[in-house]
Amino acid sequence: MSPALAYNGLALDRVPGRRDAPEWIAAVLARPASRVIPFWRDGCLVRDLAGPRPVVLGAQEAAAVLKHAALCVFLGLDGEAGVFAADLSGLDRAEALTLARATDVLDVRRLVASLDAALASTLALGRGLLRWNREQQFCGACGQPAESERGGVQRRCTGEGCCRLLFPRIEPAVITLVESPGEPRRCLLARHTQSVSGTYALLAGFVEIGESLEDAVRREVAEETGVRIGGVRYLASQAWPFPAGLMVGFRARAVTEAITVDPSELEEARWLGRAELADYLSRHHGRGDSIESFLVSSWLAEGD
Numbered sequence: 001m002s003p004a005l006a007y008n009g010l011a012l013d014r015v016p017g018r019r020d021a022p023e024w025i026a027a028v029l030a031r032p033a034s035r036v037i038p039f040w041r042d043g044c045l046v047r048d049l050a051g052p053r054p055v056v057l058g059a060q061e062a063a064a065v066l067k068h069a070a071l072c073v074f075l076g077l078d079g080e081a082g083v084f085a086a087d088l089s090g091l092d093r094a095e096a097l098t099l100a101r102a103t104d105v106l107d108v109r110r111l112v113a114s115l116d117a118a119l120a121s122t123l124a125l126g127r128g129l130l131r132w133n134r135e136q137q138f139c140g141a142c143g144q145p146a147e148s149e150r151g152g153v154q155r156r157c158t159g160e161g162c163c164r165l166l167f168p169r170i171e172p173a174v175i176t177l178v179e180s181p182g183e184p185r186r187c188l189l190a191r192h193t194q195s196v197s198g199t200y201a202l203l204a205g206f207v208e209i210g211e212s213l214e215d216a217v218r219r220e221v222a223e224e225t226g227v228r229i230g231g232v233r234y235l236a237s238q239a240w241p242f243p244a245g246l247m248v249g250f251r252a253r254a255v256t257e258a259i260t261v262d263p264s265e266l267e268e269a270r271w272l273g274r275a276e277l278a279d280y281l282s283r284h285h286g287r288g289d290s291i292e293s294f295l296v297s298s299w300l301a302e303g304d
């Protein structure tokens with residue numbers, strides 16, 4: 001069974017079969033039960049209702065937001081109701097707050113602990129899709145403007161003789177819990193030079209062109225720590241549109257133990273047994289929304 005990871009399990013029907021009809025999407029937007037979620041530069045516009053809550057407008061009350069939005073994308077259907085995300089990034093912050101009758105702008109990662117799973121994944125999708133549309137204004141091949149199509153899930157170059165279709169690019173990254181050879185098993189953790197918190201984390205990195213996920217796991221671990229690994233096992237993946245990621249989680253078994261860190265990447269790496277790791281985590285609370293928490297907690301739960 002898949003673990004319940006934040007941002008996974010979108011509950012909306014993306015309706016791929018009907019997106020070619022802009023008039024149908026417009027009719028869905030006009031349905032009384034449809035909803036519009038305004039965003040401002042990757043952030044959710046929020047109101048303080050005994051804690052920040054993301055603004056979600058009914059179709060009728062969204063007219064002003066839609067009028068000023070640079071783009072409105074169709075996220076999908078919730079029953080008969082359409083769910084849309086509107087981009088107010090072209091306005092200044094105060095204007096966006098006023099239009100959405102919001103009190104603040106907060107990233108979905110700051111809100112996720114107070115959101116149900118369906119809303120968290122919807123907000124993550126809206127953030128990612130609007131960001132991609134904002135940053136894909138032009139064709140990378142010929143430099144001409146590209147126009148949004150199919151409710152914002154693709155763009156098309158307007159350049160004569162080009163007309164290239166542009167799709168959201170996902171950037172996969174691997175994150176791995178590496179177990180030591182021998183018993184009792186320990187796991188490999190590292191402190192990154194770029195880490196703001198200075199805490200230990202699992203090894204992770206982006207997949208490169210021409211590389212399988214398993215190859216990326218082996219390369220990242222070897223590059224950063226000098227540890228060689230043998231078997232690599234896929235555990236779970238997580239939608240990570242911050243801005244365009246897909247986190248793919250693995251368990252791997254090391255065949256060597258000696259650590260030589262790459263000083264440009266890591267301050268330090270070390271092996272921690274389960275008791276040491278549990279003690280460390282009890283004193284340092286990391287971000288609970290990433291797949292890293294699942295990889296670590298499931299390993300701890302297995303016991304020695």
Ligand SMILES: [Zn+2]
Nearest residue numbers: 139142157162
């Ligand atoms: Zn083009």
